[in-house]
Amino acid sequence: MKKASKKYVEASSKVDKNKLYTIEEAVKLVKETSFSKFDGTVEVAFKLNVDPKKADQQLRGSLVLPNGTGKSKKILVLAKGEQATEAKNAGADFVGDLDLINKIETENWFDYDVIIATPEMMPALGKIGKVLGPKGLMPNPKTGTVTMTPAKTIEDIKKGMVEYKTDTFGNVHSIIGKVSFTEDKLAENLKYIINVIVKAKPTTVKGNYIENISISATMGPGIKIDKNSIDN
Numbered sequence: 001m002k003k004a005s006k007k008y009v010e011a012s013s014k015v016d017k018n019k020l021y022t023i024e025e026a027v028k029l030v031k032e033t034s035f036s037k038f039d040g041t042v043e044v045a046f047k048l049n050v051d052p053k054k055a056d057q058q059l060r061g062s063l064v065l066p067n068g069t070g071k072s073k074k075i076l077v078l079a080k081g082e083q084a085t086e087a088k089n090a091g092a093d094f095v096g097d098l099d100l101i102n103k104i105e106t107e108n109w110f111d112y113d114v115i116i117a118t119p120e121m122m123p124a125l126g127k128i129g130k131v132l133g134p135k136g137l138m139p140n141p142k143t144g145t146v147t148m149t150p151a152k153t154i155e156d157i158k159k160g161m162v163e164y165k166t167d168t169f170g171n172v173h174s175i176i177g178k179v180s181f182t183e184d185k186l187a188e189n190l191k192y193i194i195n196v197i198v199k200a201k202p203t204t205v206k207g208n209y210i211e212n213i214s215i216s217a218t219m220g221p222g223i224k225i226d227k228n229s230i231d232n
Contacts, residue, residue: 007035012221020226026215027186031179034217040179041071041218042186046172046197047211057202059172060165062143066192067185068160070178073113075157076100077150078121078139087116090151091158101125104132114157115139116150164197172197179217190215194230 011033021029027042034040050057076094077087078101087095094100094112101121103109105128115132117125117139125132125139132138139145143163144153153161164174176189194213201209213225 008219008221011035015221015223017224020224020228022226022229023187023190024183026223026225027183027190029223030186030215030217030220031183033223034179034220036179036217036219038218039070040220041069041175042177042179042181042215043218044174044176044190044193044213044215045222046213048166048170048172048197049208049211050166050170050202050205052166052168052170054204056204058166059197059200059202060140060142060163061196061200062145062156062161062163063193063196064156065160065162065176065189067177067181067189069162069175070181071175073157074111075154076112076115077154078115078117078125079150080118080120083118083148083150086151087154090154092116092150092154097121098124101128104128110135110137114145116145116147116153118148118150119146122146162193164193176215191230 014033015029030042048059050059052058074093077084077092078097079087079095080097084095084097101124115137122139129138144156144161147153162174164172166172174193176193177186197210210227213227214222215225216222
């Protein structure tokens with residue numbers, strides 16, 4: 001078993017593992033316990049009482065954080081004609097159609113963070129789904145990355161759009177900002193995404209829906225949040 005680093009042990013000592021913190025306490029603590037030399041990312045993790053094997057209990061979508069993510073993403077848009085022109089004008093890093101799909105397939109090209117595609121491009125893109133899927137790059141209508149208005153999605157991504165989905169264990173992970181964000185901005189982003197997850201509760205889920213919530217920095221311990229401190 002790998003031994004925890006001295007810095008991690010020191011940071012963890014500031015967190016009471018048996019305590020549930022308010023949102024305000026948690027964001028203050030996540031900044032204090034981040035020990036990376038770089039500006040770490042702050043993430044939230046939800047453990048949900050859902051059965052991901054059931055299609056109607058799988059959560060997937062996207063949202064635009066009020067204060068952004070603090071990260072810039074390279075955007076690839078697959079579109080033709082007017083939509084391609086609009087995408088270029090909206091600031092997409094790469095714009096093309098079959099030429100770029102072929103580049104991905106033949107050159108193993110992944111110099112981008114997100115792909116936006118118009119519906120007409122999906123049949124061709126679907127042929128390399130086995131390449132894009134494992135990397136989390138396959139566009140999806142539920143997250144707004146398959147769209148007739150790619151320029152609008154580019155705008156949302158630049159504002160701070162993040163995607164969320166349940167994994168095979170019923171967990172949802174998402175970014176809520178950077179350690180350098182103020183406590184108020186982190187708290188506002190966190191409250192926003194909590195409300196989105198609450199509203200996304202599948203109608204077939206009975207009983208307790210959110211089992212626990214925790215936040216952590218890229219290099220820092222997990223901090224559990226008191227669900228009773230959340231105003232829904």
